Amino acid sequence: MGYQFFLETAAWTFFLFLLQTFSLGAGNFFQDLGLGALPDIAKINVSQDEYSQMMEVYLSARRSSPTNHVPHLVTFDVGHHFLDNSRRNMIDLESNNLSGELEVESGELKLLIDPVQVTDPEVVQVRIYEKFGPKQRQFVDEKTLYLSHNQTKWCEFDLTNSIQWWLNDKINFRLELICLNCKGSLRVREAFVNALVFRDGMRKKRSVSPFDQTRRTDCRYSSGNNNRMKCCRHNMTVTFKDLRFPEMASIVQPKSYEAGYCQGRCPPNYNYATNHSRIQTLVHQMDKKIAKQLSRRAIPKACCSPSKLAPLEIIRVDPYNNSKLIVEKWENMQVTECACS
Ligand SMILES: *[C@@H]1O[C@H](CO)[C@@H](O)[C@H](O)[C@H]1NC(C)=O
Ligand SMILES: *[C@@H]1O[C@H](CO)[C@@H](O)[C@H](O)[C@H]1NC(C)=O
Ligand SMILES: *[C@@H]1O[C@H](CO)[C@@H](O)[C@H](O)[C@H]1NC(C)=O
Ligand SMILES: *[C@@H]1O[C@H](CO)[C@@H](O)[C@H](O)[C@H]1NC(C)=O
Ligand SMILES: *[C@@H]1O[C@H](CO)[C@@H](O)[C@H](O)[C@H]1NC(C)=O
Ligand SMILES: *[C@@H]1O[C@H](CO)[C@@H](O)[C@H](O)[C@H]1NC(C)=O
Numbered sequence: 001m002g003y004q005f006f007l008e009t010a011a012w013t014f015f016l017f018l019l020q021t022f023s024l025g026a027g028n029f030f031q032d033l034g035l036g037a038l039p040d041i042a043k044i045n046v047s048q049d050e051y052s053q054m055m056e057v058y059l060s061a062r063r064s065s066p067t068n069h070v071p072h073l074v075t076f077d078v079g080h081h082f083l084d085n086s087r088r089n090m091i092d093l094e095s096n097n098l099s100g101e102l103e104v105e106s107g108e109l110k111l112l113i114d115p116v117q118v119t120d121p122e123v124v125q126v127r128i129y130e131k132f133g134p135k136q137r138q139f140v141d142e143k144t145l146y147l148s149h150n151q152t153k154w155c156e157f158d159l160t161n162s163i164q165w166w167l168n169d170k171i172n173f174r175l176e177l178i179c180l181n182c183k184g185s186l187r188v189r190e191a192f193v194n195a196l197v198f199r200d201g202m203r204k205k206r207s208v209s210p211f212d213q214t215r216r217t218d219c220r221y222s223s224g225n226n227n228r229m230k231c232c233r234h235n236m237t238v239t240f241k242d243l244r245f246p247e248m249a250s251i252v253q254p255k256s257y258e259a260g261y262c263q264g265r266c267p268p269n270y271n272y273a274t275n276h277s278r279i280q281t282l283v284h285q286m287d288k289k290i291a292k293q294l295s296r297r298a299i300p301k302a303c304c305s306p307s308k309l310a311p312l313e314i315i316r317v318d319p320y321n322n323s324k325l326i327v328e329k330w331e332n333m334q335v336t337e338c339a340c341s
Contacts, residue, residue, distance in 0.1 A: 029245050030319075033330065037319035039250040042123075042146040045154050045323050048075075048110055048192050051252075054325035055194070058253060058315040061327050065313065071105045071196040074098065080191040089177040089188045090131075093166055098197075105196040106255055107163040109175070111155050112191075116147045117184035123147075125180040128157050130173070137176060152189060160255070163195055196253070217271070217307075217337045219264075231264035231271055231304030233338045250317040252325060257312055262338030266302045273341030277302035281340070307339035 030038055055073050062070045079092040091109065109128070116122060124145050129137040140162055145155045166173040179186040219232035239256035240248040268285065272278045284301045291298035312333035318324040 029243070030247060035319075038247055039317050039319040040322065041246055041249050043322040044146075044250060044317050046252075046317060046325060047154055047323065048112075048190070048194075050323065050325055051110065051194065054315060054327060055253075058313060058327045059196075061313045061329070065311070069198065071198050074195050074197055076193040076195075078191045078193050080188045089186060091175040091177060091188070091191050093163075093173040093175070093193060098167060100200045102164075102167045103198040104160060104164045104167065105198065106253065107159040107193065107195040109157040109159050110192045110194060111157075111177075112152050112189045113145070113147055113155055114152055114187035114189050115150050116182065116186070118149055120182045120184050122149060124182055124186070126155075126186070127178050127180060129176045129178070130162055131176045140175070158255070159193065159195075163193065167195065167197065217339070229264045231262065231266050231338055231340050233260050233335055234263055236261045250319070252315045252317070254312070254314070258334060260335035262304045262306050262335060264304045264338075266304055266340035271339050272302070273305075273307045273339035277339075277341045302340035304338055305341050306335040306337070307341065308335070308337035310334045310336050 030036070052073065052075060059070055059073060076093065081090055081092075116124065124147055125142065126145050127142045128140040130140055131137045140159065141157050143155075143157060145153075147153050147155075162173075162175075177186070177188070217231075217233045219229060219234050221229075236259050237256055238259045240251050241255065266277075266281065268281050269278075272281075280299065281302050284299050287299045309332040311329045311331045314328050314330050315325055316328070318326045
């Protein structure tokens with residue numbers, strides 16, 4: 001299993017490498033998906049009100065499709081203070097009173113930041129640390145922020161990995177925000193933490209998963225012959241941020257999703273998608289011998305490929321209005337079943 005996984009990871013990494021090297025073009029990604037206009041990420045300015053309102057729309061869209069259990073949005077209006085003439089801001093997350101065991105699907109810090117001083121650039125590099133004591137801190141995230149000289153601006157940081165224990169350990173938690181290239185101070189006006197959480201292990205109760213009903217083509221790995229596995233559905237998690245197009249920042253949720261892929265052998269009589277693929281495999285069997293005599297390529301066998309796909313609910317910044325969010329259903333984003341076709 002380890003080796004198989006390594007091969008898959010390697011293949012996927014190589015694909016990403018190709019994507020970057022030959023630059024299939026950031027400009028093409030959204031257009032290839034038929035999504036039209038590209039968002040201008042430097043102008044994104046989505047308020048907390050817009051976020052909470054549209055996130056409810058997104059979660060209810062997820063609830064209405066046959067998918068896994070859907071999390072709840074919880075929002076904390078958190079304390080913050082800045083030290084005058086300092087590039088540092090402190091964000092204080094007080095211990096919270098949410099009861100029960102919580103599992104975080106994703107977490108985000110949303111800040112309204114004051115206009116930057118005219119002597120400072122509008123494009124700033126900001127780093128966030130978790131702070132444990134006067135000296136101890138741990139790096140969380142670094143981001144380029146596009147601020148303004150004359151208007152306040154909303155910005156976000158990913159906190160998914162940090163807030164799991166803040167929520168469950170019920171402790172006070174402090175974040176330190178540092179502007180790397182500001183001369184003056186960076187002033188936070190408002191701060192919110194938004195988290196999508198499951199209560200009391202609800203995430204594991206995946207009774208209505210689209211993958212449960214179609215388990216029959218999911219791969220079952222065993223210790224031995226995994227490299228010669230017959231056509232089946234493999235797991236593949238796609239994280240939008242890792243695709244490295246700056247425009248991915250305009251996708252608010254999901255941050256990553258289970259896309260799956262199809263791979264494996266298609267021996268005679270195995271998992272046909274259509275009557276056509278059954279015939280093609282028979283033709284291949286006979287043509288193989290003739291082709292060999294004539295030194296030409298034989299008619300190919302059927303290939304392992306997706307036979308059922310599922311859509312994905314997406315919430316992203318409206319490319320026509322940078323202060324609004326839209327909820328969309330992107331078709332054919334996840335493989336649920338594979339067959340030889
Ligand atoms: C961002 O939105 C806020 C309101 O939510 C507004 O006050 C501010 O002027 C906007 N900033 C920019 C740069 O558009
Ligand atoms: C948690 O605290 C908030 C405000 O501090 C309060 O409105 C809410 O009722 C509290 N919830 C519980 C379950 O105690
Ligand atoms: C802010 O400054 C930009 C140019 O730097 C200008 O286009 C815009 O109108 C100004 N906005 C306000 C609200 O003053
Ligand atoms: C694929 O992922 C699902 C859930 O996302 C999990 O239940 C399953 O065990 C995984 N399959 C393999 C072969 O790793
Ligand atoms: C093959 O064709 C027959 C006759 O039309 C049909 O009953 C059967 O469902 C088809 N099989 C597949 C896999 O499409
Ligand atoms: C964007 O949406 C906001 C809120 O609905 C609206 O006030 C604003 O005029 C819109 N801007 C553009 C450029 O359409």
